Amino acid sequence: MLFHVRMDVAIPHDLEPDERARLVATEKERALALQRAGTWVHLWRIVGQYSNISVFDVGSPDELHEILWSLPLFPFMTVQVTPLARHPSALVAGP
Amino acid sequence: MLFHVRMDVAIPHDLEPDERARLVATEKERALALQRAGTWVHLWRIVGQYSNISVFDVGSPDELHEILWSLPLFPFMTVQVTPLARHPSALVAGP
Amino acid sequence: MLFHVRMDVAIPHDLEPDERARLVATEKERALALQRAGTWVHLWRIVGQYSNISVFDVGSPDELHEILWSLPLFPFMTVQVTPLARHPSALVAGP
Amino acid sequence: MLFHVRMDVAIPHDLEPDERARLVATEKERALALQRAGTWVHLWRIVGQYSNISVFDVGSPDELHEILWSLPLFPFMTVQVTPLARHPSALVAGP
Amino acid sequence: MLFHVRMDVAIPHDLEPDERARLVATEKERALALQRAGTWVHLWRIVGQYSNISVFDVGSPDELHEILWSLPLFPFMTVQVTPLARHPSALVAGP
Amino acid sequence: MLFHVRMDVAIPHDLEPDERARLVATEKERALALQRAGTWVHLWRIVGQYSNISVFDVGSPDELHEILWSLPLFPFMTVQVTPLARHPSALVAGP
Amino acid sequence: MLFHVRMDVAIPHDLEPDERARLVATEKERALALQRAGTWVHLWRIVGQYSNISVFDVGSPDELHEILWSLPLFPFMTVQVTPLARHPSALVAGP
Amino acid sequence: MLFHVRMDVAIPHDLEPDERARLVATEKERALALQRAGTWVHLWRIVGQYSNISVFDVGSPDELHEILWSLPLFPFMTVQVTPLARHPSALVAGP
Amino acid sequence: MLFHVRMDVAIPHDLEPDERARLVATEKERALALQRAGTWVHLWRIVGQYSNISVFDVGSPDELHEILWSLPLFPFMTVQVTPLARHPSALVAGP
Amino acid sequence: MLFHVRMDVAIPHDLEPDERARLVATEKERALALQRAGTWVHLWRIVGQYSNISVFDVGSPDELHEILWSLPLFPFMTVQVTPLARHPSALVAGP
Numbered sequence: 001m002l003f004h005v006r007m008d009v010a011i012p013h014d015l016e017p018d019e020r021a022r023l024v025a026t027e028k029e030r031a032l033a034l035q036r037a038g039t040w041v042h043l044w045r046i047v048g049q050y051s052n053i054s055v056f057d058v059g060s061p062d063e064l065h066e067i068l069w070s071l072p073l074f075p076f077m078t079v080q081v082t083p084l085a086r087h088p089s090a091l092v093a094g095p
Numbered sequence: 096m097l098f099h100v101r102m103d104v105a106i107p108h109d110l111e112p113d114e115r116a117r118l119v120a121t122e123k124e125r126a127l128a129l130q131r132a133g134t135w136v137h138l139w140r141i142v143g144q145y146s147n148i149s150v151f152d153v154g155s156p157d158e159l160h161e162i163l164w165s166l167p168l169f170p171f172m173t174v175q176v177t178p179l180a181r182h183p184s185a186l187v188a189g190p
Numbered sequence: 191m192l193f194h195v196r197m198d199v200a201i202p203h204d205l206e207p208d209e210r211a212r213l214v215a216t217e218k219e220r221a222l223a224l225q226r227a228g229t230w231v232h233l234w235r236i237v238g239q240y241s242n243i244s245v246f247d248v249g250s251p252d253e254l255h256e257i258l259w260s261l262p263l264f265p266f267m268t269v270q271v272t273p274l275a276r277h278p279s280a281l282v283a284g285p
Numbered sequence: 286m287l288f289h290v291r292m293d294v295a296i297p298h299d300l301e302p303d304e305r306a307r308l309v310a311t312e313k314e315r316a317l318a319l320q321r322a323g324t325w326v327h328l329w330r331i332v333g334q335y336s337n338i339s340v341f342d343v344g345s346p347d348e349l350h351e352i353l354w355s356l357p358l359f360p361f362m363t364v365q366v367t368p369l370a371r372h373p374s375a376l377v378a379g380p
Numbered sequence: 381m382l383f384h385v386r387m388d389v390a391i392p393h394d395l396e397p398d399e400r401a402r403l404v405a406t407e408k409e410r411a412l413a414l415q416r417a418g419t420w421v422h423l424w425r426i427v428g429q430y431s432n433i434s435v436f437d438v439g440s441p442d443e444l445h446e447i448l449w450s451l452p453l454f455p456f457m458t459v460q461v462t463p464l465a466r467h468p469s470a471l472v473a474g475p
Numbered sequence: 476m477l478f479h480v481r482m483d484v485a486i487p488h489d490l491e492p493d494e495r496a497r498l499v500a501t502e503k504e505r506a507l508a509l510q511r512a513g514t515w516v517h518l519w520r521i522v523g524q525y526s527n528i529s530v531f532d533v534g535s536p537d538e539l540h541e542i543l544w545s546l547p548l549f550p551f552m553t554v555q556v557t558p559l560a561r562h563p564s565a566l567v568a569g570p
Numbered sequence: 571m572l573f574h575v576r577m578d579v580a581i582p583h584d585l586e587p588d589e590r591a592r593l594v595a596t597e598k599e600r601a602l603a604l605q606r607a608g609t610w611v612h613l614w615r616i617v618g619q620y621s622n623i624s625v626f627d628v629g630s631p632d633e634l635h636e637i638l639w640s641l642p643l644f645p646f647m648t649v650q651v652t653p654l655a656r657h658p659s660a661l662v663a664g665p
Numbered sequence: 666m667l668f669h670v671r672m673d674v675a676i677p678h679d680l681e682p683d684e685r686a687r688l689v690a691t692e693k694e695r696a697l698a699l700q701r702a703g704t705w706v707h708l709w710r711i712v713g714q715y716s717n718i719s720v721f722d723v724g725s726p727d728e729l730h731e732i733l734w735s736l737p738l739f740p741f742m743t744v745q746v747t748p749l750a751r752h753p754s755a756l757v758a759g760p
Numbered sequence: 761m762l763f764h765v766r767m768d769v770a771i772p773h774d775l776e777p778d779e780r781a782r783l784v785a786t787e788k789e790r791a792l793a794l795q796r797a798g799t800w801v802h803l804w805r806i807v808g809q810y811s812n813i814s815v816f817d818v819g820s821p822d823e824l825h826e827i828l829w830s831l832p833l834f835p836f837m838t839v840q841v842t843p844l845a846r847h848p849s850a851l852v853a854g855p
Numbered sequence: 856m857l858f859h860v861r862m863d864v865a866i867p868h869d870l871e872p873d874e875r876a877r878l879v880a881t882e883k884e885r886a887l888a889l890q891r892a893g894t895w896v897h898l899w900r901i902v903g904q905y906s907n908i909s910v911f912d913v914g915s916p917d918e919l920h921e922i923l924w925s926l927p928l929f930p931f932m933t934v935q936v937t938p939l940a941r942h943p944s945a946l947v948a949g950p
Contacts, residue, residue: 048924061193279316288522345381467519614846614847617842623842
């Protein structure tokens with residue numbers, strides 16, 4: 001099942017630079033791993049913002065929550081989750 | 096280039112039923128044609144709302160505007176367009 | 191899986207009284223049937239508003255959308271859907 | 286009587302880690318105790334957010350306020366309280 | 381128990397004048413009756429708006445909902461209900 | 476003349492505990508004194524929030540401003556002032 | 571005492587042209603009369619909008635409400651009233 | 666002097682088609698005339714919306730208001746006016 | 761030409777007391793000087809808020825920007841500027 | 856292709872003065888360079904705010920994102936990007 005997720009990132013400017021770099025790097029690794037696993041099916045940057053629009057293909061809302069909650073940058077994110085359904089005019093179902 | 100588009104549809108309840116049916120049918124035809132053309136690359140229904148989230152792959156903002164402006168249901172839509180860029184953690188570029 | 195749904199109803203004041211009564215009655219029948227089926231697990235009235243807060247237990251977002259889209263009063267509703275997950279401090283899981 | 290309560294938690298990132306852990310742990314104990322007492326009747330996590338949606342069954346608004354005000358994480362919460370009434374289409378009354 | 385209630389009234393300008401006058405008159409009668417009964421304890425006009433701020437003293441949220449739902453102007457109102465508790469610095473409890 | 480005032484308090488979590496206690500205590504003394512003087516005529520706690528809804532009976536807007544501006548917690552408050560008038564359906568005038 | 575008032579006018583496009591002209595004309599007469607009386611002390615047009623920003627000098631909030639409520643265009647206005655006080659850096663008090 | 670103006674157009678769907686066409690045509694003539702006069706210096710369509718972003722070069726706010734107020738579609742527009750100044754990093758001043 | 765300006769001031773509570781006093785004092789001097797010069801024509805305090813509503817009479821938007829940008833408290837202000845025009849029902853033009 | 860960009864700058868008041876000066880200076884250099892390159896085609900200051908309204912002429916959304924993301928003040932900006940299209944009433948196309 002598909003969920004549309006918008007993540008707005010706001011890392012405090014006074015966070016230790018090393019800690020910031022570590023977070024950003026581990027976030028990227030997690031994102032790549034989840035994409036390889038076919039869970040994080042779309043990941044786009046919103047032009048001009050430290051934000052992304054993503055689509056996740058998961059087995060349940062609980063699974064999605066665990067994924068988002070465990071993202072390294074989660075503490076510095078504002079997240080909006082929108083459940084998706086098949087559109088009657090969609091040529092193909094799915095992500 | 097990719098644009099994220101949200102469309103919220105609000106057809107007046109006192110619109111002629113035939114006119115409504117005609118609009119909805121021609122809207123579906125247009126959507127299917129644009130998907131076959133590879134322009135309307137994603138089309139999902141937002142659960143619980145007469146709304147969709149779409150992604151368009153077009154040559155320019157002007158082209159996107161012409162498409163949206165020409166949709167049969169456009170007069171009854173609230174549309175939000177968000178330009179997308181490649182995300183540095185995206186496994187693959189594109190739609 | 192659980193979804194929190196808020197429905198705000200706004201029936202135009204100039205809708206035919208008979209049509210209004212028919213819609214309200216069939217809405218109630220649908221609500222009762224879905225509750226008996228164990229799908230619509232909670233249904234509360236928001237004090238002072240023609241609105242409800244509900245919790246649905248469904249198999250997928252698509253199933254939830256079909257239910258909401260088919261409600262007789264859907265055309266006159268503003269609907270907000272919030273996916274729920276198990277809370278780490280919840281004594282028991284589920285609705 | 287029932288109250289729908291949404292709690293959005295925002296713990297400052299520079300709070301002492303020990304203090305943070307203490308707060309989170311005592312919050313969980315309080316939540317479990319209130320659930321055992323039949324006061325905190327529903328507690329769900331909002332997917333993707335450090336937030337919950339709860340339903341409380343209390344004897345009065347004052348009682349609810351005392352409970353919320355005394356939660357260890359209260360100073361870091363944004364709380365919205367919505368009084369609930371029995372819905373005319375509800376199969377059963379109550380939580 | 382006390383509830384703070386704001387009511388914003390918006391009567392369609394094309395409502396039959398007689399119907400409008402009837403609604404306004406019966407609304408006034410209901411308001412006076414509820415005040416005499418000690419239920420509607422405060423009723424003030426917001427300067428410059430067809431709105432009021434009220435305080436109700438009722439036995440339960442359900443009772444408040446029945447009162448508001450039954451007001452003749454309810455169909456043309458936007459209502460916000462805020463539950464009140466005793467303030468620790470209040471010289472006296474109550475309305 | 477009557478003014479409806481909502482005060483939302485947000486004391487920074489890193490304020491010196493002694494300073495915080497001093498502010499809260501002197502705020503309470505001021506509130507009690509103003510109530511005894513018949514100026515602060517209603518003071519209720521909003522359930523679940525560090526906020527109050529009050530009604531002031533003052534001689535002029537300037538007088539109200541001086542009172543609010545001089546409250547010890549004023550620097551940490553968001554204040555909304557709404558002027559009130561007599562409601563045509565009010566059984567009695569006044570606070 | 572001074573009140574800042576913003577009035578946004580939205581006359582339905584299907585209102586009878588004669589009725590519209592009558593309302594606008596009587597509104598102007600009332601405005602001019604109130605200005606001559608020294609009550610409506612400032613009246614400016616907001617550039618690009620059918621709105622004005624005004625300042626009223628009245629004896630009480632009740633008096634202001636009667637004035638606004640009796641304006642011919644009141645039924646088609648959204649009104650925001652902000653009570654003003656003397657500013658500590660104001661060279662002169664008053665309007 | 667420069668003013669940034671956003672215009673959102675919402676023509677009622679039940680407006681007479683001839684009247685609509687007349688309005689749209691005369692609006693275009695006015696826009697072209699004002700552009701030739703060097704007053705309306707920029708006019709862009711917002712992608713996906715019946716809205717434009719414009720920049721006007723006028724002699725005073727009053728002049729701008731007269732222009733906007735006299736546009737044929739003004740009654741069906743929501744207009745936001747933002748005064749502009751020279752930016753310290755602007756290579757050249759002006760429109 | 762006239763501009764309506766709202767200034768909401770929010771000085772961080774942890775700003776050095778001496779610096780705060782210096783800023784507030786120099787702000788007052790500037791305000792008095794601009795009022796004497798006939799530029800800052802109206803300055804009122806919004807009741808209950810560290811905010812003012814002002815009207816400026818300036819030669820251009822650029823001049824207004826320079827004035828506002830140079831106010832000592834500017835870095836701690838949220839400023840909204842609304843250009844004003846003569847109202848057709850205004851008895852007299854001007855501030 | 857054209858994009859309308861609004862940038863609201865909020866530099867923390869406790870940022871090192873030297874660091875602040877460096878950022879502002881390098882930001883200006885970047886802005887001037889991009890204007891010379893014909894990419895940053897319009898740059899205006901919003902009166903009364905540390906904000907600008909700009910128009911960029913770029914080859915793609917990705918190019919725009921790289922530009923904005925690389926601005927020295929980007930970490931302290933809120934950015935809104937609005938894609939523009941040719942307006943049917945525009946005398947000339949382009950910036």
